Amino acid sequence: MDLKDKLVSSFMAFENSVDIDHPVHDIRSEAMKNFELKGFPNKKEEAWKYTSLNSLQKIDFSIFPKAENALEYHHVKKYFLHEIDTYKIVFIDGIYSSYLSETTHDGVDICLMSSALTKPMYKPVIDVYFNKIASNQESLTTLNTAFSREGAYIYIPKNKAPKKPVEILHFATGNEASLLLQPRNLIIVEENAELQIIERHQSLTSNEILTNCVTEIYAAKSAIVDYYKVQNDNHSASLIDNTYISQKDASVVKVHTFSFGGKLTRNNLNFFQNGEHIDSTMKGVTIIGEKQHVDHHTLVHHKQPNCESHQDYKGIYGEKSTGVFNGKIIVDKIAQKTNAFQQNNNILISDKATINTKPQLEIFADDVKCSHGCTIGQLDEDAMFYLQSRGIPEKEASALLMYAFANNVLESVRIPELKKRINMLIANKLGVHLGFDL
Amino acid sequence: MLKIKDLHARVEDKDILKGINLEVKPGEVHAIMGPNGSGKSTLASVIAGKEDFEITQGSIIFEGEDLEEASPEERAHKGIFLSFQYPVEIPGVSVTNFMKTAINESRKARGLEDMPAKEMLKLIREKSELLEIDRKFLSRSLNQGFSGGEKKRNEIFQMAMLEPKLAILDETDSGLDIDALRIVANGVNKLKNKDNAVILITHYQRLLEYIIPDFVHVIHDGKIVKSGTKDLALELEEKGYDWLKQEPVV
Numbered sequence: 001m002d003l004k005d006k007l008v009s010s011f012m013a014f015e016n017s018v019d020i021d022h023p024v025h026d027i028r029s030e031a032m033k034n035f036e037l038k039g040f041p042n043k044k045e046e047a048w049k050y051t052s053l054n055s056l057q058k059i060d061f062s063i064f065p066k067a068e069n070a071l072e073y074h075h076v077k078k079y080f081l082h083e084i085d086t087y088k089i090v091f092i093d094g095i096y097s098s099y100l101s102e103t104t105h106d107g108v109d110i111c112l113m114s115s116a117l118t119k120p121m122y123k124p125v126i127d128v129y130f131n132k133i134a135s136n137q138e139s140l141t142t143l144n145t146a147f148s149r150e151g152a153y154i155y156i157p158k159n160k161a162p163k164k165p166v167e168i169l170h171f172a173t174g175n176e177a178s179l180l181l182q183p184r185n186l187i188i189v190e191e192n193a194e195l196q197i198i199e200r201h202q203s204l205t206s207n208e209i210l211t212n213c214v215t216e217i218y219a220a221k222s223a224i225v226d227y228y229k230v231q232n233d234n235h236s237a238s239l240i241d242n243t244y245i246s247q248k249d250a251s252v253v254k255v256h257t258f259s260f261g262g263k264l265t266r267n268n269l270n271f272f273q274n275g276e277h278i279d280s281t282m283k284g285v286t287i288i289g290e291k292q293h294v295d296h297h298t299l300v301h302h303k304q305p306n307c308e309s310h311q312d313y314k315g316i317y318g319e320k321s322t323g324v325f326n327g328k329i330i331v332d333k334i335a336q337k338t339n340a341f342q343q344n345n346n347i348l349i350s351d352k353a354t355i356n357t358k359p360q361l362e363i364f365a366d367d368v369k370c371s372h373g374c375t376i377g378q379l380d381e382d383a384m385f386y387l388q389s390r391g392i393p394e395k396e397a398s399a400l401l402m403y404a405f406a407n408n409v410l411e412s413v414r415i416p417e418l419k420k421r422i423n424m425l426i427a428n429k430l431g432v433h434l435g436f437d438l
Numbered sequence: 439m440l441k442i443k444d445l446h447a448r449v450e451d452k453d454i455l456k457g458i459n460l461e462v463k464p465g466e467v468h469a470i471m472g473p474n475g476s477g478k479s480t481l482a483s484v485i486a487g488k489e490d491f492e493i494t495q496g497s498i499i500f501e502g503e504d505l506e507e508a509s510p511e512e513r514a515h516k517g518i519f520l521s522f523q524y525p526v527e528i529p530g531v532s533v534t535n536f537m538k539t540a541i542n543e544s545r546k547a548r549g550l551e552d553m554p555a556k557e558m559l560k561l562i563r564e565k566s567e568l569l570e571i572d573r574k575f576l577s578r579s580l581n582q583g584f585s586g587g588e589k590k591r592n593e594i595f596q597m598a599m600l601e602p603k604l605a606i607l608d609e610t611d612s613g614l615d616i617d618a619l620r621i622v623a624n625g626v627n628k629l630k631n632k633d634n635a636v637i638l639i640t641h642y643q644r645l646l647e648y649i650i651p652d653f654v655h656v657i658h659d660g661k662i663v664k665s666g667t668k669d670l671a672l673e674l675e676e677k678g679y680d681w682l683k684q685e686p687v688v
Binding site for chain 2: 380381382383385386387388389390391392393394396397400401403404407408410
């Protein structure tokens with residue numbers, strides 16, 4: 001049985017475990033129908049031309065983990081940003097771990113999707129926000145919607161800001177031979193409220209893990225949201241990360257994606273600007289090697305005038321790794337005075353590494369500033385000579401230049417401890433120790 | 439210290455150096471002058487080991503060792519320093535961190551431990567004062583957004599930190615106003631001693647009023663066409679370079 005058939009036939013079993021009378025279940029059923037119709041995307045679709053899910057579909061993934069698994073904090077401490085205090089929403093094999101988590105209802109809700117989807121007190125919010133911006137067409141999103149049950153639920157009321165950042169961590173233990181995880185997150189940041197999120201998917205096993213995650217974020221008027229995605233999973237884990245963000249007037253949302261690990265990673269990052277004077281920022285650093293694959297598909301839909309979007313993605317590709325960047329910008333006719341910037345710079349450090357990069361601009365307004373640029377190159381020889389002439393050996397010099405290349409993406413990271421951690425991950429990934437942080 | 443014998447070098451298919459002979463002894467200051475395109479900067483880059491240039495003939499001997507096979511970093515570890523005409527901007531790496539890395543890599547090559555942080559700090563403070571460099575400047579990204587004068591001063595600061603045996607200053611005076619020139623020259627003079635040597639590559643005589651050379655060489659079309667004392671520089675200032683060019687008879 002292939003994965004699609006297995007998923008379709010498992011849906012009935014899934015229905016036995018959820019409240020099918022809840023209005024959300026109509027959304028799930030509808031989504032299941034759509035997935036059944038479309039199935040997994042294939043390479044004939046333009047958006048999936050360079051990323052193949054064929055080999056993943058041949059794996060006999062468990063769809064429901066068998067039992068609740070436990071982890072000791074000291075075993076997984078290193079995956080947390082433990083230098084500072086944070087709220088934590090932690091899942092082990094898809095199941096919430098109250099032991100490792102620190103949630104709150106003190107003025108803000110930082111808790112669980114399973115509660116939000118079942119408890120009556122959350123129903124008004126769920127009715128308004130659940131699955132309102134997630135695609136009903138994109139088949140992996142519909143697959144996630146069909147099986148949506150657990151994940152992070154965050155609600156920040158007007159004028160509030162949680163005292164500390166929120167970490168969302170998903171661990172896979174390997175108790176299943178291979179496991180499919182489908183977390184579903186809903187994040188609502190009301191007017192003039194603030195939120196910082198750090199998200200990680202971490203497999204602790206060499207067993208195959210596939211995560212198909214969907215996150216919906218609603219940023220109301222003047223809300224500020226920073227979302228940091230740390231993708232440093234081991235090489236038997238694959239991730240399809242679908243993020244949908246709706247912004248209202250004068251809100252500022254920044255998403256940083258750090259892609260160092262994983263076997264196959266596909267990021268679908270979608271911004272919808274539903275107001276004026278909005279700032280949307282997407283930044284990414286990708287450093288991969290071996291046969292790793294990272295695909296960034298971004299979309300910014302400028303639907304109102306006087307907004308900005310900034311995209312800056314840097315990639316360093318070694319060995320036989322492959323990268324994809326596809327940045328789509330749509331500027332509606334009404335969206336005059338739009339400023340949309342997109343930059344994708346890549347360094348190939350191996351003859352066998354490849355990157356496919358493509359800007360996709362659909363501009364229907366006439367008074368806009370849109371710029372895009374992509375480069376693919378090697379390290380600057382003059383800069384190499386300069387560093388070497390100061391006694392810095394070739395390997396360290398090239399690492400230093402790669403640091404410098406990736407650095408401006410880190411400038412906007414607002415949590416210093418996270419910035420330091422990312423610096424260290426970059427150093428490890430480049431295989432050098434420079435003895436300082438940037 | 440440095441013996442260059444019949445050096446020929448080319449980049450791609452173009453011959454640039456066509457038989458340079460030069461000997462520099464400890465304690466000496468040599469000025470190399472010449473018109474644009476004569477090969478001055480190429481000579482500097484070839485000594486420092488830039489791989490774009492191919493040595494087709496002759497040799498560079500530094501402290502008795504042939505440098506032909508040595509990488510740029512190995513030459514740096516042996517004590518050769520090149521102050522760049524156009525220092526490269528490295529965003530995200532501060533001047534201080536860059537110097538720490540450079541110094542500790544040189545120490546590592548000599549089998550030494552990293553320099554203790556306290557000692558490093560003291561050295562940085564001492565050398566930055568010598569070149570009248572503001573402390574804030576040291577935490578800025580290397581050369582990024584530096585003025586021409588700041589870049590050159592930073593080059594000499596690096597030289598002061600690394601204490602090379604042979605410093606080659608490639609057009610260090612270009613783009614400097616008179617105050618910056620005085621500071622840079624003063625720094626070089628203070629670092630000068632009987633055991634090290636300096637090669638000044640310059641287009642103009644101006645720098646030589648501040649750093650007095652023992653010898654002046656004029657390079658033209660890849661060869662040293664005239665050598666002399668500092669008086670030669672004054673003569674060049676007066677007459678220009680044309681009288682030295684051996685124009686073919688037509």
